[in-house]
Amino acid sequence: MTMRAWQLPAGSDGFDTLQLVTLPDPEPGPGEVLVRIRACSINYRDFAVAAGKYFGGALKNPAVPLSDGAGEVVGVGPGVTAVKTGDRVQSSFFPYWVEGPPRMGPALGDGTAPGMLAELVVLPESGVVPIARSLDFAQAATLPCAGVTAWNALYEGPRALLPGMRVLVLGSGGVSMLALQLARAGGCEVVATSSSDEKLARIGDLGAVHLINYRTTPEWGQHVAHALGGVDKVIEVGGAGTAEQSMAALRSQGEVAFIGVLSPDGGPNPRALMMSGGSLRGIFVGSAAMARRLNAAIDANGIDPEIGARFGFEQAKDAYAHAWGPDSFGKTVIELD
Numbered sequence: 001m002t003m004r005a006w007q008l009p010a011g012s013d014g015f016d017t018l019q020l021v022t023l024p025d026p027e028p029g030p031g032e033v034l035v036r037i038r039a040c041s042i043n044y045r046d047f048a049v050a051a052g053k054y055f056g057g058a059l060k061n062p063a064v065p066l067s068d069g070a071g072e073v074v075g076v077g078p079g080v081t082a083v084k085t086g087d088r089v090q091s092s093f094f095p096y097w098v099e100g101p102p103r104m105g106p107a108l109g110d111g112t113a114p115g116m117l118a119e120l121v122v123l124p125e126s127g128v129v130p131i132a133r134s135l136d137f138a139q140a141a142t143l144p145c146a147g148v149t150a151w152n153a154l155y156e157g158p159r160a161l162l163p164g165m166r167v168l169v170l171g172s173g174g175v176s177m178l179a180l181q182l183a184r185a186g187g188c189e190v191v192a193t194s195s196s197d198e199k200l201a202r203i204g205d206l207g208a209v210h211l212i213n214y215r216t217t218p219e220w221g222q223h224v225a226h227a228l229g230g231v232d233k234v235i236e237v238g239g240a241g242t243a244e245q246s247m248a249a250l251r252s253q254g255e256v257a258f259i260g261v262l263s264p265d266g267g268p269n270p271r272a273l274m275m276s277g278g279s280l281r282g283i284f285v286g287s288a289a290m291a292r293r294l295n296a297a298i299d300a301n302g303i304d305p306e307i308g309a310r311f312g313f314e315q316a317k318d319a320y321a322h323a324w325g326p327d328s329f330g331k332t333v334i335e336l337d
């Protein structure tokens with residue numbers, strides 16, 4: 001039996017190289033589960049993988065991309081105890097980081113571990129998490145990378161949010177929109193930036209109460225500090241080019257959750273951290289245990305992850321192009337029959 005998958009060739013230099021291929025059906029070995037994928041989502045990192053610019057550099061072998069998928073278990077190998085056929089599951093970005101301190105190792109969809117953009121995928125038992133009961137496959141597929149990252153940034157670590165605190169999210173991407181929704185559910189006030197006034201209006205509809213165009217207000221961090229008295233947490237997805245403004249936005253004892261590289265150029269001066277007693281915490285997605293806590297919070301609060309656009313499996317390249325383009329908002333999802 002065969003299945004279809006999208007594959008990047010060795011040495012891929014961009015998502016234009018994606019090819020729809022037919023591969024033998026994978027079979028689960030000891031401790032592994034076979035998942036029929038029903039939806040995937042795209043993360044910024046998937047562009048870096050396709051361009052050969054992710055941590056490991058250019059792909060050395062053909063690879064199925066995407067870390068984020070959700071589907072149903074259609075088979076289990078010998079020794080699997082926690083998962084059974086028929087379970088609804090989502091992927092876990094680091095399939096061997098179950099709980100506790102970071103255990104990075106192989107990561108899904110970057111050539112070191114399976115990718116989700118296929119009809120069937122084999123994962124270790126530790127690499128799947130039950131889907132939140134209130135979510136469908138497309139909604140669940142938004143969470144493994146962006147959702148767990150947002151959850152980790154907001155509610156894990158030494159300065160976890162409490163109700164009434166204030167959060168700053170940067171731009172209208174997947175991590176930021178999920179962080180907005182999770183922070184609102186936790187009773188926090190959200191400040192948001194975007195390059196687009198139209199997108200700011202949509203961000204306002206999701207519950208952000210202070211909206212700033214970072215193009216027309218380039219010193220948005222100082223603006224937040226002066227006009228609002230600062231924030232307790234920044235979802236820092238920009239990197240070197242935005243970190244200085246993020247640090248300036250903190251109020252006393254706040255935290256910059258350092259996540260992204262969207263704006264890689266710059267040399268931030270961390271002086272503002274000294275003034276606020278603030279801290280900078282590095283985030284690298286999170287564990288399966290964090291994903292379970294995220295899903296419990298989603299069920300308890302009825303959170304509906306923001307999906308900006310949906311594409312069919314055959315339109316995977318169009319999905320990549322949309323997610324890369326200026327109209328992208330929240331998560332871009334690819335659905336399989």
Ligand SMILES: NC(=O)c1ccc[n+]([C@@H]2O[C@H](COP(=O)([O-])OP(=O)(O)OC[C@H]3O[C@@H](n4cnc5c(N)ncnc54)[C@H](OP(=O)(O)O)[C@@H]3O)[C@@H](O)[C@H]2O)c1
Nearest residue numbers: 044149171172173174175194195259260261262263284285
């Ligand atoms: N460390 C981790 O564990 C982790 C996990 C997930 C993601 N990440 C990283 O986090 C970043 C965001 O990922 P994502 O998947 O959410 O990205 P995404 O969905 O592709 O986000 C794209 C959006 O980012 C916004 N943006 C771009 N440049 C910006 C800037 N200079 N300032 C503020 N916003 C800017 C834009 O919003 P507007 O159009 O509204 O301006 C753009 O639409 C990426 O660098 C990704 O690699 C890291």
